[in-house]
Amino acid sequence: MFPIVLSLPLLLGHTVPQEPQAGPYSLVFLYTGLSRPSKGLPRFQATAFLNDQAFFRYDSDGGRAEPVGLWAQIEGMEDWEKESQLQRAREEIFLETLKDIMDYYKDSQGSHTFQGMFGCELGSNRSSGAFWRYAYDGRDFIEFNTEIPAWVPLDPAAKDTKKKWEAERVYVQRAKAYLEEECPRLLRRHLNYSRSHLDRQAPPTVSITSHVVPRRNSTLKCLASDFYPQTISLHWSRAGKVCKSRSGDALPSGNGTYQSWVTVKVPPEDRAPYFCHIEHSGLSQPLAVQWNERQKAKTKVTLGAQPQ
Template sequence: IVRMVPVLLSLLLLLGPAVPQGTQDGPYSLTYVYTGLSKTVGDIPKFQAFGLLNDLSFFEYDSKDRRSRPLGLWKQVEGMEDWEQDSQLQKAREDIFMETLNDIMEYYNDSNGFHTLQGRFGCEIQNNRSTGASWEYTYDERGYIKFNKEIPAWIPLDPAAHITKKKWEAEPVYVLRAKAYLEEECPATLRKYLNYSKSILDRQAPPSVVVTSHQAPGKNKKLKCLAYDFYPREIDMHWTRAGKVQEPTLSGNVLYNGNGTYQAWVVVHVPPKDTAPYSCYVQHSSLAQPLVVPGDAS
């Protein structure tokens, strides 16, 4: 039973000793996401851990090979983390996390069902100052428990969480360490990681834009504007008709390409007799001025 308590302590071990450094601009965020499954589903591991810097995953760990490894552009970064040592820490946290999931299932007397537990915690800084932090858990995609660092205390969001709260607050030091992690250790570690990652997070990759046209006999013309290979994620795309903004027929969510960049698209349908000029408008922080690509709707 008391083994649930170290979940608070073990989470503090992930990042190791922090090295504060002066960091300007931002905002920058460090977020960790843990997911545990009560049963295996296909090839999905029963336990997974991810770390994100801003919106990019920089490491992963799962219950299959039980090894931490860098992801994406961080595969080329040396010295940011001792991945062998981190693997040992993640193994301990996996065991504790899955025990917590089992304890919740026992509370509901449903050890045979399919259930999920997810933990998410992290912090944000801007101009070298902490601007926010959070730590919360969900059970079966509904709120379970979260930490309020102002009180400080764990706030139950589910009946079973009252038992978890009691165990996690069995000693005052556990609450104080959780507060210290969010307010001090997490921001300090984010500053350390930025020594190795700031150039990745601050980079500007301009979008490449392609416009395609398709029309079946007697049907509306379909104009599609695709922007790809851009970073950061935020982008403004829309179609204009004779200079006036048009509501899109379809628009795609901004999708991660897996190589550290994103793509997005927007579609508009043009009636056969409409000869007004259509253009795709793309605005991104990497561009000195917006791109305007003719759609050739004539």
Template sequence: MVPVLLSLPLLLGPAVLQETGPYSLIFLYTGLSRPSKGIPRFQATAFLNDQAFFHYDSNSRKAEPVGPWSQVEGMEDWEKESQLQRAREEIFLVTLKDIMDYYKDSAGSHIFQGMFGCELLNNRSNGAFWRYAYDGQDFIEFNKEIPAWIPLVPAAENTKLKWEAEKVYTQRAKAYLEEECPTMLKRYLNYSRSHLDRKDPPTVTITSRAAPGRNRTFKCLAYDFYPQGISLHWNRAGKMLASKSGGVFPNGNGTYLSWVEVEVPPQDKDPYFCHIEHSGLSQSLSVQWDDTKKAKAESNPATQSQ
């Protein structure tokens, strides 16, 4: 995929950004050797920070903006982007076939994935990467400091030799990560900063469940928050408790949700508080479950509690 991906003309104008960030532009490619019925053989999704902003697949053969970017005019020439993704699809699937040929497994079911992108902090390049995986295992990655493609398994030696047969491909890879990708990201941010910079505070609910003769479980659920960074924990008598966390997950609407649980002995009548910290809150929030089975919020009135 290197020749097509890196021969993009630099058609991006200057951009002026405030001292903010970090912001990232990341592309994720997935190719399948034997896709199930209705599943595309190839898919490409581009992300601004953690938000998907356009998608392409081998069924539709179109690159199309998604989410709030579907309402933005002038951000990208989507017909040209579709043509580019079709070319990338062809090269990407050829590489997948080359790997399968190396393993002499042309009839098997395999997955090839690529991820590459860059980051800006305070309007300056803050990092970049480019790597591939085969069947879930690291395969090859680009080191822009050398610059060179670094095989991570023996099979990738053949891929390295093919991609580095012409030195210009390696030079283009370095230029893409250090120049073209950051410039693209700056351009996209002209249309996207207000969305990416938003801070949506969490809505918080607490539920309780218990079986006869067993500990009661309090569950604190925070949802509809953005960005995804959040701190959730249970407190009792001013002390943080060991608890079970559910991690942070996409909520399906561009926001996130998370939860944390704690077990309470049946005889324990002390108040328990769910403590929440998030950039969308003007200050931390504590929500208590009391004996009347109503969650009571303390501190920030902007967050709803039930």
């Protein structure tokens, strides 16, 4: 018994040329196992991410690893049959570990969740970080420390897991090698097919809507959509001063881009112009979109990506 990622020979492919790159780039795997999945949910599912973009998924219902999004159209990036075999082996060990934890706590009732996350990061073509950790029912369970190296229990039941995973010292060394050598090598290989997509700069499209209630504060909402990468800054200003506002996180739009918003309350007697300010790496300079009293009948203003 040893950590799930080491259950089959790793699919490292051919040697990858050492090309200059900026980064950072990351390769992350997220696993979730359920003791009693509700209807419509698989008992086990895995998703692999390049940076913040999911590039393949696997679940126990289908039993196959399949590329998603842009990667479904890329030939030669991965041997999906071998990847499916690997994920099926990881599924078996992952769910066995979940059962061991439940046996430790003598808790076979109810639904329990076991999650794992591991991966690595590259910056300037060099490994700049790696992690490997697990959680049980939302609590930290065990994590790998590459400095020791060893599995570090974070839960009483994890002491038994540590014994199993460290039964032979070679498994600890292989876990360290995976995080520090093999994962970065696999990431470099995937970047041969994905770098241009991950490096793209998609500027936001901006729309403004107003919600007016007679004799009450009206609400202006500035929505930025279809932008990539995820980081963006939005705020409202009036008379050159930043307004108190409410904003939402940048969330996936479902097409590989993101959207975010910011709202501001405007008193009914206020006739001053308001500006929505947007900063994003896809813009050559910050964008300021004006909304004023004369425009309130026009409830939506859609702009392209060019600064004004």
